Amino acid sequence: MDSNIPYNARHLVGDTYVVPGLTNAGFVRGLAIDTCEDDAPYAVADIDLLGITHGHADHFAVAHVLRANGSRVAAARDDASLVENPDINIRGMFSWAKPGDALTTKLFRGVPCEVDEYLEDWGDSRATTIPLPGHTMGHTGFLTLDGVLFTGDALYLTELWERHPLPYAIDPGMVATSLETIRSVECSWVVPAHGRPIERAEVGAHVDYHLTQLALIEELLLERLSIEKTTEQAVALVSEARGLSENPASYWLAVTTVKGFLGELLDQGLIEFFVREHAGWWRTL
Numbered sequence: 001m002d003s004n005i006p007y008n009a010r011h012l013v014g015d016t017y018v019v020p021g022l023t024n025a026g027f028v029r030g031l032a033i034d035t036c037e038d039d040a041p042y043a044v045a046d047i048d049l050l051g052i053t054h055g056h057a058d059h060f061a062v063a064h065v066l067r068a069n070g071s072r073v074a075a076a077r078d079d080a081s082l083v084e085n086p087d088i089n090i091r092g093m094f095s096w097a098k099p100g101d102a103l104t105t106k107l108f109r110g111v112p113c114e115v116d117e118y119l120e121d122w123g124d125s126r127a128t129t130i131p132l133p134g135h136t137m138g139h140t141g142f143l144t145l146d147g148v149l150f151t152g153d154a155l156y157l158t159e160l161w162e163r164h165p166l167p168y169a170i171d172p173g174m175v176a177t178s179l180e181t182i183r184s185v186e187c188s189w190v191v192p193a194h195g196r197p198i199e200r201a202e203v204g205a206h207v208d209y210h211l212t213q214l215a216l217i218e219e220l221l222l223e224r225l226s227i228e229k230t231t232e233q234a235v236a237l238v239s240e241a242r243g244l245s246e247n248p249a250s251y252w253l254a255v256t257t258v259k260g261f262l263g264e265l266l267d268q269g270l271i272e273f274f275v276r277e278h279a280g281w282w283r284t285l
């Protein structure tokens with residue numbers, strides 16, 4: 001193996017490698033796509049550019065180390081501020097008020113990293129960028145010149161749903177559209193950030209399963225909101241039905257995701273929102 005490739009990298013096809021970890025990262029001829037949580041594998045690699053799929057700390061864990069070693073860092077305009085100041089995620093989670101330290105999830109705590117360029121201005125021949133919003137506003141996939149699509153957190157494999165029954169999403173409608181984009185991209189492999197790389201032939205089944213889960217959550221809300229519920233009750237009913245574990249981190253992630261579903265159903269004219277006794281209520285129309 002080349003001495004300038006991350007030492008634990010798994011060869012996929014052509015010049016494209018997967019750097020395994022809590023987050024699967026990519027490597028193509030000195031271009032890194034996201035990072036794993038450990039900077040050691042990168043010590044031997046010459047990395048001149050790092051593209052980040054989105055502004056969650058587990059995707060840019062050691063970006064600051066790569067940048068200190070001379071790499072430029074690129075993120076989507078909408079997510080760049082989350083990379084440069086991960087605290088913004090924590091404040092957003094708490095409606096911009098200041099949460100106590102006990103409420104902040106490890107997922108959102110990260111080491112800030114300056115962003116040198118926006119993915120919107122991407123012009124690198126080693127990969128093309130493919131916007132896949134919904135998990136975050138600026139969430140972006142990378143299709144390498146070898147036809148490997150790194151999808152970040154836009155696609156959850158079927159076997160991951162047991163452990164992640166309510167994947168974080170700020171806009172489920174956008175997630176669904178992005179899943180169709182993933183389905184339509186001509187590629188040889190798809191590498192989700194969590195789980196195993198899958199071959200093209202397998203993609204459709206995983207996309208269908210993800211879409212079905214989104215539809216089930218919408219159906220659940222429409223059915224259960226036939227009797228009006230507060231926002232808090234709506235979060236609780238979805239969390240319980242999906243079998244989430246009861247802890248502050250899961251709760252706060254669920255708050256955002258369930259609000260994403262409520263906002264979408266409201267936009268579709270399928271539910272209404274009103275305030276009563278100074279609480280916010282939702283009801284199926």
Ligand SMILES: [Zn+2]
Binds near residue numbers: 056
């Ligand atoms: Zn994420």
